[in-house]
Amino acid sequence: MVSERGLDVLKAIVHDYVASREPVGSKTIVERHAFGVSAATIRNDMALLEEEELIVAPHTSSGRVPTDKGYRLFVDQLADRRPLSSAQRLAIEQFLGESVDLDDVLSRTVRLLSQLTNQVALVQYPSFTNASVRHVELVTLAPSRLLAVLITDSGRVEQRIVETVTAVDPSDVERVKTAIGDATVGRSIADAAAALESLPDGLDVPLRQLARFVADAVIGQLGHYRQDRLVLAGSANLARTEDDFRSIFPVLEALEQQVVLLRLFGEMQSDAFGVSARIGRENAAYGLSETSLVVSDYTTAPGETARLGVLGPTRMDYSSNMAAVRAVARYLTRLLGES
Amino acid sequence: MVSERGLDVLKAIVHDYVASREPVGSKTIVERHAFGVSAATIRNDMALLEEEELIVAPHTSSGRVPTDKGYRLFVDQLADRRPLSSAQRLAIEQFLGESVDLDDVLSRTVRLLSQLTNQVALVQYPSFTNASVRHVELVTLAPSRLLAVLITDSGRVEQRIVETVTAVDPSDVERVKTAIGDATVGRSIADAAAALESLPDGLDVPLRQLARFVADAVIGQLGHYRQDRLVLAGSANLARTEDDFRSIFPVLEALEQQVVLLRLFGEMQSDAFGVSARIGRENAAYGLSETSLVVSDYTTAPGETARLGVLGPTRMDYSSNMAAVRAVARYLTRLLGES
DNA sequence: GTTGGCACTCACCTGCTCTGAGTGCCAATA
C-alpha cells in the first residue's frame, strides 16, 4: 500500500518531471519540496511507488519517471483543480466576445485554447440534431445548376450545388422551393429529412425530377448534422513540446485523419468536474500511445453536447490544461447557449 | 563558364541528392549516370560548379550538395517537365469530380495535391471580386438576433450573425431584407458595398437602426471577398520528409499564420509554363529559409485567378512536384470555370 | 519509521585511434 506521503512524492515527481523533462531523483525532491524527511526516506517511498508501477526508472542509476498508471492516479486524485488567473479569464471573454458567427466562434475558441495550453487544441462542431429547419433557399447559378442553402434555427448554414440534367425553368425552381420549404420549415432535422424522402412523389410530374434532385441535396445537407467536424489549431506546439521528432509524425497524421480523433472524442466520458483525460497507452489503439488528450463537453442547447480539448505529449501539465479546457468549455456553453 | 556537361553533372547531383539525401561524390555519379568519362573529369566539372556557387561541399572531404542557386538553375533550365502518369490524371478527375460544392472542391484539391506530392499542399480561396450578389437572406434566430446570409453568383455563401439592441418586428425584418436585396442583387461586390453604405439614410426612421445593423453585417461579408483564405493539408508529410525536427517548427508556425503564406503567394510570379518556384533563402524573410514553394495560378473566371501549390524542404523533387501542381491547377481551372 | 553511510551501477562526456569516402593536384596520354 502506498502511504499518504508516498502519494505526495508521486505528485512531486509528476510536477518536477513535467517541468524539467528529466527523471527526478530523491535528492532533487527533498531540495525542492519541503517534505521534512531525508532523501533516504523518499527513496523508500519511491521503491514502493515503483512496486505499484506508478513510477519507473529508465535505467538502473537514474531518477524516476511517472508511468501512464502514475499519471492516471495523479489526474484522478492528486491534480490541483486551481482556477485560471483573472487575466486569462478576461482574455477568454474578450477574445470570444468579438465573434461574428458560429464558424468564427469555433475558430477563435480553438486558437485561444491552443495558446492557453501550448498544446494542440481541438473543437468539435456541435451536432445540432435538435435543431430545426428555419429556411431553405434555392438560387439559380447557371441554366442547369442550382445552389441549395439550408438555414437552421441554430444559426448554421449549409450549402450545396445541385446539377440538373436539363435546363430548369425559374418558375419551377420557385415552386420546388416553396414545396420543400412547406415540407421542412419548422421541423426538426430528422423529421425534415423523412418528409423530403417522399415529397417528390406528391408533386406534378413535370416538377418531380427537379424536386428529386433538390430534395436529395437537402437531405445530404441534413445528413451533415450527424457527421461531425473538427477544427484544430496549434500543431506547431507539437514540434516545440516534443523532444523526439519521429514521435510527432503519427500525431500529425492522426490530426489529418479527423475520423480517428472523432472516435476518440466519442469514447471519452467526462467526470464530475466536466473534464476527462485519456493518457498515453490508453490511446494505443489509435497509434497515439505517447499522447494524452484532455477533453470537456460543452453544451449548445438542452440535451445537445459537443466536445473540445487539447492533445499533447503524455508528459503534459495536466493541472493547468484541465483548468483551461474546463474554463473554455464553460464559457463556450454560455456563449452558444444564449441563442 | 560552366560547360554543357557541367550542367548535366549539376542535374545529376540534384537528382541523386534529392533521392538519397546524401552528398553526391564524383564516383557515384559515373556509376549511376552514363557520362562516358572518368571520375576525375567529373571532379574537374564539379570544381567549376563550385566556383560558380552552384554546389557546395558540406566539409572538405565529402560529396557535393546543390546550393539554392544550384536549385534555381535546375528549376529554370534543367528540370524535366514530364507529364503525370495517366493513372494520376485519372485519380485527379475521379476524386475532384465527386465534389458537391466549392468548399468540397477545394478541400478535395488540397488533399489530393498533398498525396500526389508527399508535401504540404496549399490552396487559396478564389477572391471572386468579379462576382455579383445573387441573393440576400435574413433569418430571425431570436428576438434580437438575426442571421444574414449572402449568396453570390459564384456559388459562395457567407453568413453572419447580427445582434440588435432591441427586439425586432418580423415585418420590419422583411422590409429591410427587401430594401437590401433591391440595393444589392445583381450588382458586383464593390458596387453592392457602396450602395449599402448610404442605404439606411433613405429609409423611414423606424427602420433605420435595423437597416444600419444589417447593412454593416452584409458589408462585412462583402469585405470577406477581398480577404483571402487558405486551406491546407499534409502537414504530416513535413515530419516524414524533414530529417531535423527543429526545422519543422518554424514551418508549422508559418502554416498557422496564414497571413505569411498569403503574402508569399502574392509575391510569386508564374512563368510561361504556369508554375513558379521559390527556393530556400528566397523565403528567408518569412523564416522559411530551408523551405521551397511551388505555386501555380488557377482561374475561376475571366480575369480572376487564385493560387495553389506545395511547400516542402528545399531538397524536394521539383520536377514531379511542378508537374503535379500544374496538372491540378489546370484541372481546377477547368472544373471551376464551367459555372 | 527514519536516517546516514557506503558500495555499486550506468549514462554520458572526453579524448583517442582507425577507417574510408572523397577531394585536389599533377604528370602522362590521346
Place this chain on the structure above:
DNA sequence: TATTGGCACTCAGAGCAGGTGAGTGCCAAC
C-alpha cells in the same frame, strides 16, 4: 586542350577506454 590514372591529403564518423557523477539499494543505528 581535354581527359585520365595515380597519389597524398583531409576529415566525419565509428569504435573503444577511462573518468565522472547522479542516483540507487541496502544495512545498521537511531
